[in-house]
Amino acid sequence: MTTELPPIESILQAMQAGIAEQLGDAQDALMIGIHSGGYWLAQHLHAKLGLQTPLGGLDISFYRDDFSRIGLHPQVQPSDLPCSPDGRTVVLVDDVLFTGRTIRAAMNELFDFGRPARIVLAVLIDRGGRELPIAADVAGAHVDAPPKDWQVKLSGPEPLALTVITPKAPA
Amino acid sequence: MSLATLQVDEQGKLRHLLSTEGLSEPLLTEILDNAESFLPVTEGAVKKVPLLRGKTVVNLFFEPSTRTRTTFELAAKRLSADVINIDAASSSTTKGESLLDTLKTLESMQVNMFVIRHGVSGAAQFFAEQAAPGVAILNAGDGRHAHPTQALLDMLTIRRHRPDFDQLKVAIVGDILHSRVARSDVHALQTLGVKDIRLVGPRTLVPQSLSSLDVEVVHDLRAGLRDVDVVMLLRLQHERMDGQLLPGGSAFFNSFGLTARTLDYAKPDALVMHPGPINRGVEIAPDLAYGERSLVLEQVSHGIAVRMAVMAMTIGTQSAALQASREARA
Numbered sequence: 001m002t003t004e005l006p007p008i009e010s011i012l013q014a015m016q017a018g019i020a021e022q023l024g025d026a027q028d029a030l031m032i033g034i035h036s037g038g039y040w041l042a043q044h045l046h047a048k049l050g051l052q053t054p055l056g057g058l059d060i061s062f063y064r065d066d067f068s069r070i071g072l073h074p075q076v077q078p079s080d081l082p083c084s085p086d087g088r089t090v091v092l093v094d095d096v097l098f099t100g101r102t103i104r105a106a107m108n109e110l111f112d113f114g115r116p117a118r119i120v121l122a123v124l125i126d127r128g129g130r131e132l133p134i135a136a137d138v139a140g141a142h143v144d145a146p147p148k149d150w151q152v153k154l155s156g157p158e159p160l161a162l163t164v165i166t167p168k169a170p171a
Numbered sequence: 172m173s174l175a176t177l178q179v180d181e182q183g184k185l186r187h188l189l190s191t192e193g194l195s196e197p198l199l200t201e202i203l204d205n206a207e208s209f210l211p212v213t214e215g216a217v218k219k220v221p222l223l224r225g226k227t228v229v230n231l232f233f234e235p236s237t238r239t240r241t242t243f244e245l246a247a248k249r250l251s252a253d254v255i256n257i258d259a260a261s262s263s264t265t266k267g268e269s270l271l272d273t274l275k276t277l278e279s280m281q282v283n284m285f286v287i288r289h290g291v292s293g294a295a296q297f298f299a300e301q302a303a304p305g306v307a308i309l310n311a312g313d314g315r316h317a318h319p320t321q322a323l324l325d326m327l328t329i330r331r332h333r334p335d336f337d338q339l340k341v342a343i344v345g346d347i348l349h350s351r352v353a354r355s356d357v358h359a360l361q362t363l364g365v366k367d368i369r370l371v372g373p374r375t376l377v378p379q380s381l382s383s384l385d386v387e388v389v390h391d392l393r394a395g396l397r398d399v400d401v402v403m404l405l406r407l408q409h410e411r412m413d414g415q416l417l418p419g420g421s422a423f424f425n426s427f428g429l430t431a432r433t434l435d436y437a438k439p440d441a442l443v444m445h446p447g448p449i450n451r452g453v454e455i456a457p458d459l460a461y462g463e464r465s466l467v468l469e470q471v472s473h474g475i476a477v478r479m480a481v482m483a484m485t486i487g488t489q490s491a492a493l494q495a496s497r498e499a500r501a
Contacts, residue, residue, distance in 0.1 A: 063221060071484070071487030075204065077208065079211060080211065112219070
């Protein structure tokens with residue numbers, strides 16, 4: 001069983017257009033990618049949009065809500081913001097929006113660095129299935145509520161590619 | 172149960188940290204990698220992450236220590252844990268039972284981790300054997316046996332400057348006989364692939380028997396330092412010397428103190444390390460101690476990151492195990 005996704009190039013173009021529309025004339029917007037997939041996307045979008053403020057990256061491992069269930073996530077990347085988010089518009093970029101827990105953790109971490117004027121959430125794919133009241137401002141594409149055991153995965157950084165992994169049908 | 176198996180769980184994850192001896196290369200590297208990602212937390216805009224919020228860490232020190240205790244305390248606080256410091260005198264009670272009583276009493280107060288320093292070798296292992304499933308034990312130094320977090324922070328410091336461990340020549344200089352730091356360093360260096368390790372000092376403090384650790388024992392500073400990439404000095408442990416092992420600090424400095432002249436025997440870009448606190452004019456000339464090749468202060472800040480990594484990994488492992496057993500019962 002497969003699901004049809006548009007080619008990644010057109011999803012990225014849709015994201016880029018959506019972010020540009022959201023930002024309007026906010027020239028000093030700070031774009032932040034969530035490691036790893038969101039950061040790869042953010043690198044691409046940051047260059048295409050020609051944003052002035054350097055790109056930032058967040059690793060949310062230290063802010064996850066499942067630490068006491070599964071322990072420390074391996075291979076944590078350092079979080080690195082080029083400047084304080086205080087008073088700025090922040091564009092938060094991630095690959096797949098699902099339960100919303102990653103975004104919750106990312107916003108908690110972001111607020112430890114400062115108080116953004118506004119956060120715009122931009123994702124490549126919105127696959128539904130939210131467990132928290134979180135919504136994307138920009139979504140490159142929607143996949144209508146696939147079963148929970150489907151995985152939508154972005155690989156990268158070069159080239160960026162999307163795959164949908166469906167569990168094998170029981171024999 | 173052996174020390175090496177006691178400190179990992181069935182999945183090979185870090186459960187306690189007792190010694191660098193028997194700590195596998197992948198696990199040791201994982202600790203260093205995690206410490207690396209905690210470094211920005213210790214340096215950057217955010218000084219605290221919520222990882223261990225609601226967890227309680229007890230520093231249980233049977234030996235006096237300000238530096239080590241403080242770095243463990245800072246590490247725990249930067250992970251948002253609650254910290255209790257207990258100074259317990261080791262001499263006042265008979266060891267076995269009273270140690271266990273202390274542990275059990277504190278465990279019943281829902282403590283998640285004990286950081287333990289004790290004058291008796293093997294004390295941390297004793298605690299780890301007795302600890303309840305949800306409790307992690309970190310060894311902050313036990314007798315002459317081990318001081319694993321010090322060795323790990325030394326490894327992190329070396330790796331950030333000289334990542335090719337298998338190419339390195341390392342000299343450890345000073346009172347090796349009484350040093351838990353030296354022992355832990357040797358095990359960690361060997362696990363990471365260092366082949367040329369020299370233990371340097373007078374015969375009384377560096378007995379020939381130490382060559383059983385698969386290292387070279389050298390009683391002459393110049394010979395020991397020849398062409399080394401890293402010089403690791405040890406503190407002269409006055410309080411640990413019972414007999415007449417040394418005529419005095421200045422005599423030690425004359426034969427084994429690191430000066431600009433003796434450092435010339437090492438490679439031109441050799442790194443100088445010392446676990447602190449430094450006895451100026453005993454192990455090292457005052458102008459070298461904080462000179463441009465000295466990594467002493469870097470070691471201190473790396474110590475916080477390494478301890479954060481070990482705390483996050485062990486409490487994470489413990490919590491996951493506890494959660495799994497709860498789910499199995501449900």
